[in-house]
Amino acid sequence: MIVVTGATGTVGSKIVAGLRERGQQVRALVRDTAAVPAGWDAGVEAVAADFADPASLDAALAGAEVVYLLVAVHPEMAEHEQNVIDAAVRTGRLPRIVLHAAAGVDQRPEGVRFVAAHVAGFDHLVKSGLPWTVLAPNGFYQNFLGMTEDLKAGRLLLPGGTGAVSYVDARDVADAAVAVLTGAGHEGAVYTLTGPQGLDHGRIAEQLGGVVGTPVAYTAVDPRDALAGMLGAGWPAWRAEGLVELYGLYAAGLASEVSADVEALTGRPARSFAEFAAEHAAALRGADAS
Template sequence: MLAPNGFLQNFLGLVPALRPGTLALPAADAAVSYVDARDVAEVAAAVLATDGHEGAVHEVTGPESLTHHEIARQLGGALGRDVTCRAGTPEQARAALLGSGVPEWQADGLVELYGLYATGAASAVTDTVPRLLGRPARSLATFLTDHTALLPSGPDTAQENR
């Protein structure tokens, strides 16, 4: 069984919510070891192609545990403008997500997920990716570099995308 942490790819879906320059999450101070879904796919392939994984639970994480403040700074760097993280209540986060066009089902799921993150339950970093793939897990910085074409950039991004 694979048990991945939150996916870095989810931040691509939050880009519209970053237009005002704020990542508003109810778990801003919580550290999470987000993982790139590509690493999860490669781990799955390795597990399926090799013996010795029967009954095993592989917790798949990224290479580092970052707070959402740190993530906001890196997202801002990739977008070419300042992005800060603001802790809010679950209700405020839900309203902000809905206001940026995130569907209701997704906003509810994200708020529930961030409630779990706020407890610190997703902060551990495992060695699953390097142990099974022979290389480090992809970092947030690598992920953002790999997906630059999907990220609007520049200080006027907020105005251009409205």
């Protein structure tokens, strides 16, 4: 039995769909079984559990052979990863854990809390004695779908400096995950998942402008102004500070490296940002919510 956590989210929902396309039975961990996605068929068993509730995780992981461990960005995300790993140990069946982390998890950059949380989860996993694989994706192309208001106004405002980032399509992350979950020989591997090229945010703005129909100009926002803006808009401080830290990594050029792991795992090249933008033109224009 393959158990997928974070199953209703950006990546997890695509993993569930990909596993079903391969005829796999899936147990999907959800918080609310009354709100499961409409597309799930009888091959998906939705089980209610919460990363903060170990007893619920014990029930959700019973009988698991493989677990896709994806937690949401949250101040306690490191503990959440550790809770799932501990519950997997308690099953007594040594399930294989595929940890969804973030690019850089193997380089352990200082002062980037989102990555640090995954480093803590990774260390806990290695100590657990469970067989493991780590997927370490770079930032998702899909993040730009949340920037439609700025794009409509012809601007991309981010504290990303001039550094290039090898963003990746969340669909490629999911396809790579399905290959690892259903294949053999991945134990002890850390796969870094990126797109086919590093692009700075000026180039990204140009490509976005090309599909939304109005030129989009990138402004490299001062990190202090970006933080003040997010806090002013009501963002929780932990998350806003974390994003500024992450964009600091981008600005320093530390997220620009291109990996061949998507192609090695899926057997086809990673999708380019241009392909993603063209396919999501309507959503990027704010014309629909897909």
